Amino acid sequence: MSVAMGQKPFVVITYETTESNKTGSWRFLKPRYQDKQSPCSAGCPAGEDIGMIEMLARQGLFNEAWEMILRENPLPGVCGRVCFHPCESVCNRKDFDSPIAVHTLERFLADTAAGKGLATTPQKLPKRNQRIAVIGAGPAGLSAAWFLSMLGYPCDIFEALPEAGGILRWGIPEYRLPLAVLQSEIARIRSQGVHILTKKAVSSESFHELRRSYSAVFLGCGHAHGAPLGIAGETPESVKDGLDFLRRARQGERPLCDGFSVVIGGGNTAVDVARTITMSGGNAAILYRRRREDMPAFGDEIAMALEEGVGLEELVAPSAIECHDGRLRLLLRKMKIKGRDKDGRGRIVFDGKKTVKKVVDHIFAATGATAAELWYSPPLAQRGVIGFSHCVLLLEEGGAPVIYGGDLTNEAKNVAQAIASGKQAAMVLDTYFERGIDEIKPRLEACVVGDGPALSMEAYLGGPRGLRSSHLVQYAEINTDYFQNETRVTQPRLAVEDRSRSVNEIELPITAETALRESGRCFNCGLCDECDNCYVFCPDAAVIRGQHMENRHINYDYCKGCGVCFTECPRHAVIMGEEGS
Amino acid sequence: MRLDADEREFMCSGHAACPGCGAVIALRIFTKAMGENTILVIPASCTGVIVGVYPQSVMRIPVVHAPMPAGASVASGLRAALDMRGDTDTTVVAWAGDGGTFDIGFQALSGAVERNEDFIYVCYDNEAYMNTGIQCSSSTPYGAWTTTTPGQDWKRLRKKNIVEALVAHRIPYVATANIAFPEDLVRKVKKAKSIKGSKFLHIFASCPPGWRIPSEISVKTARMAVQANIFPLYEVEDGVRYTINYKGKQRPVQDYFEVQGRFSHLTAEDFEQIQKMVEEDWELLQRKAGDQAADACIQSSSAKRAIKPNKVF
Incomplete structure (x- = not known):
């Protein structure tokens, strides 16, 4: 067939797109964006x-x-x-x-x-009528006051010592935590509206006074009192408290470092004491009844201590102290590992009757601490005492509620736990005042991060973090x-x-x-970072987003549920679920 | 990843491709990299069916359907027609499957590239005649099950090395690409577009039904082919200058085979043999890319003027 000039040949030409085919009806698994917990x-x-x-x-x-x-x-x-x-x-x-x-x-x-x-300028809720007294300006008290003031409660912190900071100010050497750093953190907490009253020691009498004049009292006095070794020959002169030594050093006293010192213990305090002595020109060794790998002190700190010349003797436990020509003779029993403890560390037992003797000049105990006063600690379980993961609430007639936190209520005694207890205390008190006692536990549960016990204040305040799934992302789920x-x-x-x-x-x-x-390097487990893989790979052009990566969503009219977005999401921020679920 | 490609979509949703189709992922990224001044010539293939069953079209750019053996011929003709009209802005692309390239379209392709026709020829390779029911092609790899190599009669022949066949024509640009490496694909498409003469892109595109894989690992499986050196990413300029583009994370071939039902009959001995075959091919490619030759040059004589790797072959 010839085609006349100017006349188009017959060609079959399509005249509509495929967009009228709603291929979403093929789908039996539905992808969804879902942020999770890292x-x-x-x-x-x-x-x-x-x-x-x-x-x-x-x-x-x-x-x-x-x-x-x-x-x-x-x-x-x-x-x-x-x-x-x-x-x-x-x-x-x-x-x-x-x-x-x-x-x-x-x-x-x-x-x-x-x-x-x-x-x-953190989000701060409108001012409330209840005023809170916080006893102790350590990490627990500072956190409690920070979060309570965030929730609108005016707070006064009562601190016995001339400066705020607690263990951070007096128990950690300056070479690990410079004073200026701590001061700038405390200044920020003050600028939030928190009043810190220093040199205001609270006695058991004034404590009851506070319970009458404030709507609630947070007690976070910490464990600042060194525990004794409990061995024969131990006197305040022969065995010095490691924490007290660190406190004196932070107060500017020249550390006692003549002769040879031994520090008994395996935690950070023991390492801090030994390093402080060595750095001041002294000679020190750490004696620990378990092994180096069992020490609760940070591995890096131990390594640095050894680098600096601190000695370390493992598997020795002190048994007695004797005077020896103006020096001290320390009797140690050798230990050995036999089996395992519940916490996974090797269980130690006496290694027969083997002993060692050491002639030393100073002995420091750094084997743990306790509360300085009996009334600091929360009462045992009874009516009106409610225990939470990080703090304990006491409700009784004739006084404002008391909430105990920090070292007083945490098995693990460290800064992070103290902060956690301050935050939890703020949530507990706020919910108690606003919604009553029965609402506390369910409300805290709604703010748990992953499988807990960590809590999120952002979730508590109704932020987007609270909308995440509680699923904890596993390594195998990362692409x-x-x-x-x-x-x-x-x-x-x-x-x-x-x-x-x-x-x-x-x-x-x-x-x-x-x-x-x-x-x-961070995987940002479970969190969408707009990497755009889902958009790039979607075979059905069913991932929709603006030019600036905004409003990302899936067009379910066309998504066939192939799951490529789910697999190619590097961070596991997409899930596949059954249609209709 | 963010692609350096057109924000606009040149493919509509609502097409009839199977869920997780690798060919469609390839086509979507390819057209976004090409931009709107593009004409597609599609010989009979999966894409032919996906892209347009009268009266609908998936593409927002012109598509000319061609007979299966004639992809390269129709593209040549279109180019000539555009040239006659003085249209130098439009790029002609032949988009064919492995059947339409390795087997049925090969004669037309060889003739067209011998004339150095100015087009981009894309072979999206899913390693069998998937559209008609998973029949074996000369692209089907050693060890694979298809409906024409069933049961214990799985394919015991090596896959044709189409890239080398095109390189032998000494055309300006030949490159391999893979749907799991979209940034590399976009770069190669843009490079091909900027070169005059015949360009050949070999894009590895998984086929969930044909490979017997779940649709969600469509891209992951394609990526494994690169990681296992089964489908290396490289480009060849003017038939001589080889550049290997991927030397990242490596995997044994077994990882790639184990996730696919079409290889489920293979034994440990088979894997060992395939691993050897893959290593042989990979070493050959590395030699062509001058990796080892260059090293040898430096070792043998640092005083002599270094021989350029591309002169070795």
Whole structure:
């Protein structure tokens, strides 16, 4: 057939698109965006939103990241330095290469904010009528006051010593936690409207007075009283309290460091005492009844102590002290490992009758501490006493409610637990005042991060964090094809020779570039970071989002439920569920 | 990942591709990288059916359906017609499956690229005649089950190396790409678009029903082929300059085979043999890319002027 000039040949031409075919009807599994819980956040007693913090840090939004920490933790500069960072030991990245250096980044964000003189204005609820008295300006008291004031309650903190900070001010050496860092954190808490009254010791009488004049009292006096060794020959002269030694050093006294000192214990206090002595030119050794790997002190601190010349003797337990030519003779029994304890550490037993003798000049006990006064501790279970994961509430006739927190109510005695108890106490009191006693437990349960017991203040305040699923993301759920092996940041430190006779901080700051790289290693488990993989791979062009990645959603008219978005999401922020569920 | 591609969609939703279809993922990313001045020539294939069953069309750019053997010929003709009209902005793309490229369309393709026709020829490779019911093609890999190589008569022949066949034509640009590496795919598409003459893109695209895989691992499976060096990502310029584009995470071939039902009959010995075959091919490719040759040059004589890797072959 010939075609005349100017006349189009006959061609079959389509004239409509396929958009009238609603292929969504094929679907039997439905993808959904769902943010979940990262194990680090659940592992953090303070419940910090770590996955989100690292996401912001990676984008260079350091201020926003810092503000995000403050929503859950008033002391990022402190925790970035002295927290035992349980977040890192549960980090999913440990199964890939090594965990994110969460504490290093936290410190970087806090230092950066402090360096810029940033002030923050956290969300603060309208002022309430109830005034709260807080006893003790340690980490627990400071946190309780911070969160209570966030919830609108005016707070007065009563502190016996001339400065606030508690163990942070008096029990941790300056080379680990510089005074300026602590002071800037406390200044921020003050600027929130919290009154800190120093040199105001509370006695058991004035405590009852406070219960009459305030609507509630938070008791966070800590365990500041060194526990004795309980061995023959022990006197206040022969055995000195490790915590007291650290306190004197922080007050500016020259540490006692002539001759040879031994420190008995395996926690951070023991290591701090021994390092302080060595750095001041003395000679010290740590004696521990278990092994190095069983020591509760931080591994890095122990390693640095040994580097600096501190001795360590494992599997020895003190049994008696005798005087010996003006010196002290310490009798030690040898221990050995036999089986395992409930906590997984080796169980120790006496190694027959083997003993060792050591002639020393000073003996320091750092084997734990107790409350200085009997009334500090919460009463035993009885009517009106309600126990929570981190604090204890006492309700009784004739006095305002008392809530106990910090070391007084936590098995593990550390800063993060203290912060957790302060936060929980604030939530407990707020719910008690607002909704009554029966509402406390259900309301706390709604704010649990992952499988708990960490609580989120953001969730409590009705923030978007509360909408996340409680599912804790596992390593197997991360699509590691999108991540490259990258070495964890090495903590920069002062050289050993530069550490002695100096109060300079030993751990050095990292650069912004390093912080960007380290936060970029984070999987951000369970959190959508708008990576756009779901959009890129969708075979049905059914992922819809704006040009600036806003309003991401799935067009269920066409989504066939293939699940490619679910598999290709690097962070497990998409789930597949049965249609209609 | 964010793609350096057009924000607009040139594919409509509502198409009839199976859930998780790799060919459609390839086509969607490809067209976003090409932009709107593109004409697609599609010979008989899965995509032919997906893209347009009269009176509907999936594409928002012109598509010309072509007979199965004639993809490259129709593309040549279209190019000539556009040239006659003085239209140099429009790019002609032939989009064919492995059947329409390796087997039925090969004669037309070889002829067209020998003439160095100015088009991009894309072979999206799902390793069998999937549209007609999973029949074996010369792209079907060693070890695979298809409906024409069933039961114990699985394919015991190697997959045809189509890239080398095209390289032998000495055309300006030949590259492999994979739906699991969209950034690499977009870069190669843009590069192909900027070059005059015949360009050949070999895009690996999984087929959930044909490969007997669940649709959600469609992209993951395609990625494993690269990680196991079964489908290396590389490009060849002017038939001589080889560049390998992926040298990341590696996996044994077994990882790739184990997730697919079409290989479920293979034994440990088979895996071992396939691993050897893959390693042989990979070493050959590395030699062509000059990786080892270059090393050898440096070791043998640092004083001599270094021989450029591309001169080795």
